[in-house]
Amino acid sequence: MAEFSHINQHGEASMVDVSNKDTTVRVARAEAFISMLPQTLELIVSGGHHKGDVFGVARIAGIQAAKQTSQLIPLCHPLMLSKVAVDFQVDTEHNRVRIESLCKLSGQTGVEMEALTAASVAALTLFDMCKAVDRDMRIEGIRVLEKRGGKTGDWEVSA
Numbered sequence: 001m002a003e004f005s006h007i008n009q010h011g012e013a014s015m016v017d018v019s020n021k022d023t024t025v026r027v028a029r030a031e032a033f034i035s036m037l038p039q040t041l042e043l044i045v046s047g048g049h050h051k052g053d054v055f056g057v058a059r060i061a062g063i064q065a066a067k068q069t070s071q072l073i074p075l076c077h078p079l080m081l082s083k084v085a086v087d088f089q090v091d092t093e094h095n096r097v098r099i100e101s102l103c104k105l106s107g108q109t110g111v112e113m114e115a116l117t118a119a120s121v122a123a124l125t126l127f128d129m130c131k132a133v134d135r136d137m138r139i140e141g142i143r144v145l146e147k148r149g150g151k152t153g154d155w156e157v158s159a
Helices: 038-046 054-067 112-130
Strands: 024-035 083-091 096-107 138-148
Touching: 024 112, 038 083, 038 096, 038 112, 054 083, 054 096, 054 112, 083 112, 096 112, 112 138
Parallel strands: none
Antiparallel strands: 024 096, 024 138, 083 096
16 A cells, blocks of 8 residues: 655655656546435526526636635645636436536646545535525535546546
């Protein structure tokens, strides 16, 4: 099993030194799900929610959050992201929305945390905008789907 990368030889929290790593194109995708009442989902999809374009606001929140990841998670490096995308897929069969984020850059460290932050904050924003009509929403299934670039190579979830 690999060792934790953010712990130094004394067992203390430490920011990883990436100064000797190669600059490569790095990409990460993440997802999150928010489940809700069918009526809530219909309000969002139909545009009938009194707060307006719920998906538009959540998309911008996710993009902004990805850009602020190093301010939120103490040992993350500040990154010059070249691309952040947040997309939504409505799943009426399960009364939920799937949120998928994509983050990309040319740099010395990966963008998995930025992708996770984007998906998470987009889900939180959907919750915030809809909580007045549905207090039983659930955010779940937050995970990295894919990572590309860097020394450890490419991988994606198997299922």
